[in-house]
Amino acid sequence: MSDTVIEVDHLTKKFGKFTAVDHVSFDVKRGEIFGFLGANGAGKSTTIRMLCGLLASTEGTARVGGFDINKEPEKVKENIGYMSQKFSLYEDLTVEENINFYGRVYGLSNHLLKERKEWALEIANLRGRERSITGTLPGGWKQRLALGCAVLHRPKTVFLDEPTSGVDPVMRRKFWELINDLSAEGVTVLVTTHFLEEAEYCNDIILINAGKIIAGGSPKELKSNYIKTPILEVQCANVIDAMSLIEKQPWALETSVFGTHLHVSVENEEAARGHIQQLSMQNGLDVTHVEKIIPSLEDVFIYLLDQEAKKN
Amino acid sequence: MFQQLLPIIKKEFRHIRRDKRVLAILTFVPAGLLILNGYALNYDVNHIKLGVYDQEKSERSREFVNSFLTSGYFDYAESLTSSAQATTMIDDAKIRAALVIPPDFSNKILSNEPVDVQILVDGMDANAATTIIGYAQVVTLEYSQKIVLNELAKMGRGNYIPIQYDARIWYNPELKSAKFLVPGLIGFILAITAIIATSLSIVKEKELNTMEQIDVSPIRPINLIIGKMVPYALISLVAATLVLVAGYFLFGVVIKGNYFYLFCATLLFIIAGLSIGLLVSTIADTQQVAFQLAALLSMLPTIILSGFMFPIRSMPWWLQILTNISPAKFYLVILRSIVLKGVGLSAFWDQIVYLMIFISVVLLISVRRFKKTIG
DSSP: SSSEEEEEEEEEETTEEEEEEEEEEEEEEEOOOEEOOOOOOOHHHHHHHTTTTTSSSEEEEETTTTTTTTTTTEEEHHHEEESSOOSSOTTSBBBHHHHHHHHHHTTTTTHHHHHHHHHHHHTTTTTTTTSBBGGGSOOHHHHHHHHHHHHOOOSEEEEEETTTTTOHHHHHHHHHHHHHHHHHOOEEEEESSSSSHHTTTOEEEEEEEEEEEEEEEEEHHHHHOOOOOOOEEEEEEEEHHHHHHHHSSTTTEEEEETTEEEEESSSOOHHHHHHHHHHHHHOOOEEEEEEEOOOOHHHHHHHHHHHHHHHH | OHHHHHHHHHHHHHHHHOHHHHHHHHHHHHHHHHHHHHSOOOOOOEEEEEEEEESOHHHHHHHHHHHHHHSSSSSEEEEOHHHHHHHHHTTTSSSSSSEEEEETTHHHHHTTOOOOOOEEEESSSSHHHHHHHHHHHHHHHHHHHHHHHHHHHHOOOOOOOOSSOOOOSSSSOOOOHHHHHHHHHHHHHHHHHHHHHHHHHHHHHHOOOHHHHHHHOOOOEEEEEEHHHHHHHHHHHHHHHHHHHHHHHHHOOOSSHHHHHHHHHHHHHHHOOOOOOOHHHHHHHSHHHHHHHHHEEEHHHIIISSSSSSSSSOOOHHHHHGGGHHHHHHHHHHHIIIIIIIOGGGGGHHHHHHHHHHHOOOOOOOOHHHHHHHH
């Protein structure tokens, strides 16, 4: 038996003349946490909907857990867990009633349901709140309950669509611990997110733009493979003015604002340091600090998206 | 297959139980509607306020007036002093009819001459006016007959009347409109609750996004549909029973026919309503739209096209064809047959067939659409 759980082969979805997903191919291995990144409308949700057996593809195929998404969507559904970005459990039912409903729907026996319920309550940290009406729980708790319900039937693959949107940072961290636990148990997790620091937790990432994959690999690979040029972090009093000036210089390849800093990718580190000092003196930019940094995923994605924009 | 059905039905009952409004709407509003409509929708004409302008004031004229009052339809309201006063009183709605007796009333009768008595009727409500004129005619004819019989008796001909007219009205001998209306109201009320409740319960899942989780689960659409329908069918049956009980106690509507047939026909009609509700849920995306559409689709055809208020036989042919979009049309025939006539299956089996055809068509369309909208 192969170790590949999700095989996507030139998957394409067209809505009329609009191509939402354009010949996307990738593989996900057992137990991997696979990050699916892209802007809103890039085609993430459409891809996930196809992989969950909700939408048939226009072209290409995909197999999830060994089942073809177009030929056996029911089999696919039985073997996956899914958690949507918008809370989709019943707010007017209690925590326990929601768990019971989904447990029964997936055909769990009494004995198994009891066991899995205990486990779900444990991971969602909702023990003692079984009888609370779900709608009264805080957002982060709801998301954990949703995850608990999504994996009640022990699916081998879990799809999480923006699971942490609207969740505070502390809860988000705990949520990722949960995802790591699942992965350690051998569950394959495909997760979409737009928090780039979350992408760092993934084993593998693909970046999708306008329906096409524009980059893929582990976070480490992405950082070293795509950006070959050094990046300087420039700290100065007025970043906006500094950016508009530096942007125009021939030695500055990419410039972007990161809070109170500027990230400038350059061809030659030493030469650029000199240029920056010179500019600072001439224009009163008040540069306090220049440092070479290891690019973050955010740098990589901004770089890649810029490249894409230039192509068109 | 059934392992999915039970949890869905259970869950649906929980939703209903948590939402007290829905429960109230489904059970008590129907009986309440019956009470309101039963009393308000009254076609019966009696206790007609009668003004009397008696220009003769003789023993005979008083006897004639009395024959009106003892008929049971007219109440003595006012003694009038002029024709003009009769007009004003009718204008002010103080009386609904005025009887004008000429000053030579007795004299003309004694001299075997025809007498003209006048009855002025408020024609604002045309149906009621026709009924009042009918009553007045009967009373007058009976009084004339009495005079003729007296004359014949004097001539030694005894009590001979050539043709005896003996009308018997079957199924609703007192011609009470409540008896005719109650079955219609049951159809009306069940249509509203079944259509609105199902469409809302499905559209609510779309609107609150809970349908997405259902979509990715292995729940089969058909199980979801049945699971949604069963609770509302059961509750609608309870509502139908409450309406019938209220109809019995308040309006004396006794079910003459077979309870089993009544149950089956009602269940069929409820299923027809649920199918329309399902169809609505495949069209509407928000509960607000669903409610409006369901209300429109349940009320208009049931009121106008089912024969509940307007007889289908007197409609133009194209409208008669259109009446088939209202399942209440078939159900009302069955219901009136069972409740009022107490007749057996042979009298309405064709309506059952029509109802089944209706259900099959609507269900086929809506299940198809439903499967398309969810996965």
